[in-house]
Amino acid sequence: xxxxxxxxxxxxxxxxxxxxxxxIGPSGKTLKHFPDKNGYRRINIYTAGQWRQLSVHRxxxxxxxxxxxxxxxxxxxxxxxxxxxxxxxxxxxxxxxDKREHGRMLLGSRHHQAKLNETNVRTIxxxxxxxxSLAALANSYGVSRATISxxxxxxxxxxx
Numbered sequence: 001x002x003x004x005x006x007x008x009x010x011x012x013x014x015x016x017x018x019x020x021x022x023x024i025g026p027s028g029k030t031l032k033h034f035p036d037k038n039g040y041r042r043i044n045i046y047t048a049g050q051w052r053q054l055s056v057h058r059x060x061x062x063x064x065x066x067x068x069x070x071x072x073x074x075x076x077x078x079x080x081x082x083x084x085x086x087x088x089x090x091x092x093x094x095x096x097x098d099k100r101e102h103g104r105m106l107l108g109s110r111h112h113q114a115k116l117n118e119t120n121v122r123t124i125x126x127x128x129x130x131x132x133s134l135a136a137l138a139n140s141y142g143v144s145r146a147t148i149s150x151x152x153x154x155x156x157x158x159x160x
Contacts, residue, residue, distance in 0.1 A: 017063040021082030039079040077102025
């Protein structure tokens, strides 16, 4: 295992960031990471008279690759892996494609607002192909006719 390369962060020079994802605070102690609701590691720092929460993956990219307005992508799809060789700058479109590839995108019943599941969608499409009306299906599943229409036309739930 190679030694950890550490550099001061360009915006927060009192933070020393390691290429392994470690962050050392002004006191010389390694700061504890905590996961946010999506599993990304964050740290708390006190600067300019207020507490701030910073993403570790962004600190690593900014320190070793340079400042950017782009998003940070985790190459292996693991939001907890903040090693430099696992991170890269990416556009929102690229990042969304990565999420889909790694199975982290909230599609179908995994989405927190989903009212239907994959079995419902298959059944709706089958019944619609047999001529069941939009209104009847909408009443049956407790959704709007527009929702049923978009499902039948594969404008939504395209992954099924």
